[in-house]
Amino acid sequence: MAAVAPDIDDLRLCVHCGICLPQCPTYRVLGEEMDSPRGRLYLMRAVAEGRLGFTDAFARHMDLCLGCRACETACPAGVPFGSLLEATRSQLVERGPRPRTALLRRLVHGMFPEPRRLGLMLGGLKLYQRSGLRRVVRASHVLALAPRLAAMESLLPDVPSAPALPELTPAQGRRRLGRAGVLTGCIQRHLYPDVNRDTARLLSLAGYDVVVPRDQGCCGALELHAGFLDDFRDRARKLIAAFPVDLDVIVVNAAGCGSAMKEYTRWMPGEADVVAFAEKIKDVSEALVDAELPLGPVDLTVTYHDACHLAHGQRIRAEPRRLLGRIPDLKIVPLPESDLCCGSAGVYNLLEPEVAGRLLTMKIDRIAETGAAAVVTGNPGCLLQIAKGCRERGLDLEVLHPVTLLARSVRRALP
Ligand code: SF4
Ligand code: SF4
Structure with a gap:
């Protein structure tokens, strides 16, 4: 198992200012310096400089991190926390499984x-x-x-039927924009098949020939975030091979997957096919934000939750809001602390249900305050987590991916 040491120069970028602390969900919930970005970086640096070993306590503070990267957004010194965490976790993986989980x-x-x-x-x-x-x-x-x-x-919600999408859907738009591949994902294809179907349909209406390779697998994001770097690279290379090389864009509707795919080159530098693939990755909101779509009215009040791997991982905040803003009659009310993690964080909510549950409570409190009839968010993990929170709170809210609302709007515009 090939571990990668965190870059010592990147670790030394931290000037200990503490600006990231109030933005860190685990610090807010646990109130411990060592469960803040600054504390975790201090520990990583102590290990890198040989002043601390890979103790159980060290592993625990790293495990408790959501990998949400809110600290990266907050940090004025540009500390690349996500990749430092992933490297550190690869070192922990090399030392064997942690009995607790x-x-x-x-x-x-x-x-x-x-x-x-x-x-x-x-x-x-x-x-x-x-x-x-x-x-x-x-x-x-x-x-x-x-x-x-x-x-x-x-x-888990009620499991829907998930028919496979056609491998090719021809462009229907007035302008022809090129060929777009679509990632179907793992959770998305099984639990939210309508999101994939609507993504393909909207891209086709926008003017793309839509290609959905049948034998595509997982992007490897879960393994990257957990530090299983060999498995991650293996999955990434297989995924790259599954997509035709002549695509103009590869569209992803799951924030965590898109974030990992855009960063393939960091973990597989200097590989020409990896570079070419990663450059084509676009979140569905980036791909559709300026597209010509026949949008009809949707009379609904919604609020928008920023998925961490869109807002912090990919720095995408404006595009989904602009897209939703184009739907006639749709009212968008702001969600306080919209980019605070909901506790989903890949499989964190399964591994650390207590901390995840406290974050979900905070998120649902904020959502309830808005009075919206629907919450919109661009990541399947957040959809699952927020829907669970609403069910448990008895809130009668729809929890929707942005493309679901767009598809609803298009249906109302077409004869
Ligand atoms: S990634 Fe998220 S949970 Fe981890 S230290 Fe940064 S802000 Fe805190
Ligand atoms: S904001 Fe950046 S520099 Fe300041 S403590 Fe946090 S990680 Fe370190």
Whole structure:
């Protein structure tokens, strides 16, 4: 297993000013310096300089980080916290599994990045939900004995049917914009297949020939964030090979995936095919923001939650808001602290349900204050997490991806 040491020059960029502390969700929840960006960087540097070993306490502070990168946005010194964390986690992976979460990590990393296995597991779950067994299990309170399993069970919505998309959808727009590939993702393809279908349809209406390679796998984001760098590179190279080289753009509608794919070159430098692939990656909001689309009215009040890997990872905040702003009659009300992590953070909500739950409570409080009838966000993990929070709070809100609203708007405009 090839670990990468965090760059010592990057670690030394931190001037300990503390500006990032109030922006850090784990510092806000736990109130511990060592669970803040400054504290974590101090620990990483102490390890890099040989003043501290890879102790259990060190690993715990690194595990408790969401990898949300809010600290990068806040930092005036330009500390690239995300890549430092990923390198540090690769060193921890090299030292062997952490007993506290080893089993669940193995399950999650063996399942989530494998679309076929995930599909089989979700097929079984659909049976569990529809047979009435879920009602029996929930009424028995047996899940209280296994909090991480309970977190997983409560997160999942009713599993929909997920038919495969056509491999080619021709352009329908008035202007022809080129050929666009679409990433179908792992969670997105199984739990939000309509988001993928609407993405392809909107791109086609905008003027793209839309290509959805059937044999595409996972982008590797989960493994990158957990420090499994060999597995991450392996998945990334397979994904690159699955997409035709003549595409003009590759569109991603999951913030975490897009962020990792744009950063492929950091982890695979100097590989020409990786550079060419990464340069084509666009979030769906970037791809559609100025597109000619027949938009009809949607009479709804919504609020927008910034997914961390869009706002902090890709610095995309304006495009989704501008896109939503183009929908006639749609009213957008601001969400206070819209870029504070909802606690989803990949699989963090499964591994660390307590901290994730406290962040979700804060997020749902803010959402409820807005009075909106729907929350819009561009990442499947956030969709799942916020929907769970609304269900548990008894809030009757729609939780929607931006392309779902756009597709609704287009449907109302077309005859
Ligand atoms: S990545 Fe997020 S949780 Fe981790 S230190 Fe930075 S702000 Fe805090
Ligand atoms: S804002 Fe940047 S320089 Fe200041 S403490 Fe945080 S990471 Fe260090």
